Amino acid sequence: MCNALLKVEDLTKQFGGLLAVNKVNFEVYEGEILAIIGPNGAGKTSIFNLISKLMPATSGSVHFLNENITGLKSYQVAARGITRTFQATSLFDQLRVVDNLAIGRRVRTRTRSWDAILHNSVWKKDKEETTLKVMMMLGFIGLQEKPFHFVSSLSQEEQKRLAIGVALMSDPKIILLDEPCGGINNDETEGITQLIRNIKEAGITVCLIEHKMRMVMGLADRIVVLNYGCKIAEGEPQEIRSNPTVIEAYLGGGNHC
Ligand SMILES: Nc1ncnc2c1ncn2[C@@H]1O[C@H](COP(=O)(O)OP(=O)(O)OP(=O)(O)O)[C@@H](O)[C@H]1O
Ligand SMILES: [Mg+2]
Incomplete structure (x- = not known):
């Protein structure tokens, strides 16, 4: 499990006088679950935004499968197999569960406007493949009973599951999960934790931001703090749990670097 799938080197993001991300280095190994933790405002979401190219880095680089992807656009990054979810779920509220899942497949389909108008073979092939994939995904995320429910009628936990499903529809090599258990209760957290284990078992590498420490400690192979x-620490859960610098950061102390 030691091949670096994703490599972040000296990654930096400056907003005016604020260094939101300051020369951060880490690797995500193929097949692992890497958790990124830290107090509010530590720069966790900003790192996901830099990797997925929602915003440009001030300096530093991101490599994926040994390719420098620092200058790519977000759709190019998605096409290479990097997908993500958002801290506040970003689903289409007025659409049904199946519609949201189908939209998540768009990065892998070839249908253009004319294909859709003419209902030609390209359109038919995409439609069949997407329908099959949506049906499989409904079962994988545990929403097989609610395919035609509108997003607005789903619970917070179901919306979190759906957002993960939408991200998985693109057949990613790595999925970046930003607080998949934010705003849900302990039982629901256990369910999402199992879903993340299943994602790993399906051969997809996971990079996870989460505040729920018990969940992170039980799930992550390695943790970046x-x-x-x-970055103030990196290691396996048992090392991180007893690291004095990490404890101090969480108790409100810790130095600016
Ligand atoms: N677009 C932006 N413009 C200006 N400042 C920003 C922007 N995005 C983030 N920041 C600032 O960068 C810092 C890091 O924010 P970020 O959202 O990455 O933190 P986080 O670790 O994800 O926090 P949380 O756990 O609360 O989600 C914060 O001080 C935040 O206010
Ligand atoms: Mg965040």
Whole structure:
């Protein structure tokens, strides 16, 4: 499990006078679950935004499968097999569960406007493949009873599951999960934790941001800890749990780097 799938080197993001991400280095190995933790405002989501190219880095680089993807656009990054979910779920509220899943497949389909108008063979092939994939995904995320429910009628936990399903529809090599258990109760957290285990078992690498420490400690293979934009620790859960710098950061202390 030691091939670096994703490599972040000296990654930096400056907003005016604020260094949200400050020369951060880490690797995500193929097949693992890597958790990124840290207090509010530590720079966790910013790192996902830089990797998925929602915003450009001030400096530093991101490599994926040994390719420098720092200058790519977000759709190019998605096409290479990097997908993500958002801290606040970003689903289409007025659409049904199946519609949201189908939209998640768009990065892998070839249908253009004319194909859709003419209902030609390209359109038919995409439609069949997407329908099959949607049916499989409904079962995988545990929403097989609610395919035609509108997003607005789903619970917070079901929306979190659906957002993960939408991300998985693109057949990613790595999925970046930003607080998949934010705003849900303990039982629901257990369910999402199992879903993340299943994602790993399906051969997809996971990079996870989460505040729920018990969940992170039980799920992650390795943990990267951020504070004030800097990486302050990295290691296996048992090392991180007893690391004095990490404890100090969580108790409100910790130095700016
Ligand atoms: N677009 C932006 N413009 C200006 N400042 C920003 C922007 N995005 C993030 N920041 C700032 O960068 C810092 C890091 O924010 P970020 O959202 O990455 O933190 P986080 O670790 O994800 O926090 P949380 O756990 O609360 O989600 C914060 O001080 C935040 O206010
Ligand atoms: Mg965040």
